[in-house]
Amino acid sequence: xxxxxxxxxxxxxxxxxxxxxxxxxxxxxxxxxxxxxxxxxxxxxxxxxxxxxxxxxxxxxxxxxxxxxxxxxxxxxxxxxxxxxxxxxxxxxxxxxxxxxxxxxxxxxxxxxxxxxxxxxxxxxxxxxxxxxxxxxxxxxxxxxxxxxxxxxxxxxxxxxxxxxxxxxxxxxxxxxxxxxxxxxxxxxxxxxxxxxxxxxxxxxxxxxxxxxxxxxxxxxxxxxxxxxxxxxxxxxxxxxxxxxxxxxxxxx
Numbered sequence: 253x254x255x256x257x258x259x260x261x262x263x264x265x266x267x268x269x270x271x272x273x274x275x276x277x278x279x280x281x282x283x284x285x286x287x288x289x290x291x292x293x294x295x296x297x298x299x300x301x302x303x304x305x306x307x308x309x310x311x312x313x314x315x316x317x318x319x320x321x322x323x324x325x326x327x328x329x330x331x332x333x334x335x336x337x338x339x340x341x342x343x344x345x346x347x348x349x350x351x352x353x354x355x356x357x358x359x360x361x362x363x364x365x366x367x368x369x370x371x372x373x374x375x376x377x378x379x380x381x382x383x384x385x386x387x388x389x390x391x392x393x394x395x396x397x398x399x400x401x402x403x404x405x406x407x408x409x410x411x412x413x414x415x416x417x418x419x420x421x422x423x424x425x426x427x428x429x430x431x432x433x434x435x436x437x438x439x440x441x442x443x444x445x446x447x448x449x450x451x452x453x454x455x456x457x458x459x460x461x462x463x464x465x466x467x468x469x470x471x472x473x474x475x476x477x478x479x480x481x482x483x484x485x486x487x488x489x490x491x492x493x494x495x496x497x498x499x500x501x502x503x504x505x
Contacts, residue, residue: 264357268331272365282327282365283372285430286320290373293439294380301440306470309382313374314465315438318458319430320373321366321402325409326426328362332413333422336503355410355500362406363399370398390468393478397465400485405429407492414499438462457484 290312298308374382386394409426416422433439435449436458442450453459460480467474
């Protein structure tokens, strides 16, 4: 059964990746908005924001990486919606394949596509002056956090992708996620914010994830932030996976 699942997922993953290679504009579009934000904040607002001895592009990049993921998962919801409305799911269910492999193929495609977008954003940041003396373990830790974050948000994207009534509804859920980093430590230190906003910013998941990635990049002690970040990512992943699978089984039953 396990072998059957992995084989079916690999075949369907190949199908989804072929769609991505035939429309590379998806990845380009995903990367363009975060890059545009990074350019605007670094070259327009960066001089007015005090981040101490850390250059603003170094301070900003962790938040931009999270925005890149939040922007990219909208395409997962869109592709799922198209497959659902096009009857592809019903066709697959009539075949002797593992049922959950259909969803996992979309999730893994999201992981691959978002990873490429993240690499593009980091390369642009390097051209803008981003520098990090972090070693391989720190970079691997950053990659691990981003993978967990991507998986958590991708399973969240599965829910509207399966249940939305329109294309716009399938992808619109990502807008609050894209703007959530603006109410965190991603762009400015939280101690510059007024009371209620600061309280929200300091206790929402993006801040701990951003702080952990920033500490890893700058070789600073990560403290409790990395454990809080991991707890948020794993917690969101478990909850969204459960809701997504429940939604999927209701749709195909």
